[in-house]
Amino acid sequence: MTAPLLDVQGLRVAFGGKEVVHGIDFHIGAGEKLALVGESGSGKTVTALSLLRLVQNAQVQGAARFAGAAGGERDLLALSEHALRGIRGKEIAMIFQEPMTALNALYSVGDQIAEVLELHEGLSKRDAQAAAVQLLADTGITEPERRARAFPHQLSGGQRQRAMIAMALACKPRLLLADEPTTALDVTVRAQILDLLSALQQKHGMAVLLITHDLNLVRRFADRVAVMESGHIVEQGPVGGVFGAPQHAYTRRLIDSRPTRDVVPPPTTDAPPVLAAQGLRVTYPVPRPGIAGWFRSGAFVAVQGADFRIAPGETLGVVGESGSGKSTLALATLGLLRHDGALEVGGQRWGAGSTQDRTLRRTMQVVFQDPFSSLSPRMTVEQIVGEGLTVHSPELDRAARRERVLAALADVGLGEAQFPALLDRYPHEFSGGQRQRLAIARALIVDPSLLVLDEPTSALDVTIQKQVLGLLQRLQRERGLSYLLITHDIEVIAAMAHRVIVMKDGAILEHGPVEQVLEAPEHPYTRKLVAATVAG
Structure with a gap:
């Protein structure tokens, strides 16, 4: 057996004396693809960054022997900072999770790629610029000369990730x-980036250490997998063997964490729809080019005349990629954006006047994508969850309000037995899944009939995602709630929705029962979304 390209032995990482990675061992062969899998906080990113000593204030022990191009093994953890600079970017490169924060906003994409070539390859500025354009072309970016002159904010998420790959x-x-x-990317772009990485990996014969929590991505991409839990590698081996016959309980839990469908058909009733939209249209003013823009602005149509209805106890899923208009549709439905067309809530016109709108607003609440940013860090749990009661039930005294808050928290699985002094805690004292439960409790406390769920699980790990979806399914059965579910995840739609709308560029391309749309999609774009999910 040939010596591995990278052999990590007894890697330990600690911060302020507290160990977060506990003596792990793994290796990567030349040209091999190893996936390091685990949930947030498992230590996988810290492990990767520690190999190049990119983690500030970390105490790193162990050995990471790397077989460089010049021959001979070097222990990355024992090298000087000067020696490591010659390896970073040249022999070992890194693609970070969020390219918008990893790329420098003050320099063009081409200049940032060229800088790497000037530093490590000694190319002249002109040659480095030409090579940068070619690298962008190799990653499949259209008009690479123009994109090389663009700044990061002028590119889409997929284009920024391709630029990061070109630089690496x-x-x-x-x-x-x-x-x-691929975490921050739409499902179709995710598939494109994965195919690109596979093609470039084979072309250059490089090894890849893939850090991810996405098991579908691992199945499609990796040769071997190492599973991390709480700073330990609990299982590793070939992907087929580990996923086909997992030995560790944590691995089995990850594999079993795909969303499962547990919804009942909505009840048959003569009651008016909880929400009905006809010709819903949202436009934004945009500047017009030339002299004409001095006198009149143009218009960007974000939602193009949407028609839909949501019955009591029904979930309507809205699926599409970033920029499709699905979140704009949700905000307009909530009355938070100016719109044209007709909206009715419970058979009454939405937007008729402030008094009627306030009454109707109680029946329609929202749960946002990121609970950390949607919950005020300065308010306690009691203040956050009970806030709606001060508006919609001002007659309640403090004791009655606290009783309602505790009941809402219990409904979402949070209690003082589990969290002592629960009502006096702040959002930062909870995990991501627990914060999302707080956000759901805040919405439920005013007894709404409709929840608008805007990507409610996309910021969560797979096991936590399954728990939150199970909670939403239970609440729908027990309370008869209706949901307007906004997501780009086909698996979440399949688990939750009764009917589904497919959106692209502000238009509804397909609409129907979820089984019909997902199993026999009629529009090419829907088929593309479903195929990307199955392939992933």
């Missing part, structure tokens, strides 16, 4: 560390 591959590294390279 500029010096043809022997090992690529890819930290959640």
Whole structure:
């Protein structure tokens, strides 16, 4: 057996004396693809960053022997900072999770790629710029000359990730560390980036250490997998063997964490729809080019005349990629955006006047994508969850309000037995899944009939996602709630929705029962979304 390209032995990482990675061992062969899998906080990203000593204030022990291009093994953890600079970017490169924060906003994409080539390859400025354009072309970016002159904010998420890949591959590294390279991308773009990485990996013969929590991505991409839990590698081996016959309980839990469908058909009733929209249209003013823009602005149509209805106890899913108009549709439905067309809530016109709208607003609440940013860090749990009661039930005294808050928290699985002094805690004292439960409790406390769920699980790990979806399914059965579910995840739609709308560029392309739309999609775009999910 040939010596591995990278051999990690007894890696320990600690912060302020507290150990977060506990003596792990793994290796990567030349040209091999190893996936390091685990939930947030498992230590997988810290492990990858520690190999290049990119974690500030970390105490790192152990050995990471790397077989460089010049021959001979070097222990990355024992090298000087000067020696490591010659390896970073040249022999070992990294793709970070969020390219918008990893790329420098003050420099064009082409300049940032060229800088790597000038530093490590000694190319002249002109040659480095030409090579940067070619690298962008190799990653499939259209109009690479123009994109090279663009700044990061002028590119889409997929284009920024391709630029990051171009920068990482500029010096043809022997090992690529890819930290959640597709997490922030739409499902079709995710598939494109994965195919691109596979093609470039085969072309250059480099090894890849893939950091991810997405098991579908691992199945499609990796040769071997190492599963991390709480700083320990609990299981590793070939992907087929580990996923086909997992030995550790944590691995089995990850594999079983795909969303499962547990919904009942909505009740048959003569009651008016909880929400009805006809010709819903949202436009934004945009500047017009030339002299004409001095006198009149143009218009960007974000939602193009949407028609839909949501019955009591029904979930309507709205699926589409970023920029499709689905979140704009949700905000307009909530009355938070100016719109044209007709909206009715419970048979009454939405937007008729402030008094009627306030009464109707109680029946329609929202749960946002990121609970950390949607919950005030300065308010306690009691203040956050009970806030709606001060508006819609001002007659309640403090004791009655506290009783309602505790009941809402119990409904979402949070109690003082589990969290002592629960009502006096702040959002930062909870995990992501627990914060999302707080957000759901805040919405439920005013007894709504409709919840608008805007990507309610996309910021959560797979096991927590399954728990939150199970909670929403239970609440729908017990309370008869209706949901307007906004997501880009086909698996979440399949688990939750009764009917589904497919949106692209502000238009509804397909609409129907979820089984019909997902199992026999009629529109090419829907088929593309479903195929990307199955392939992933």
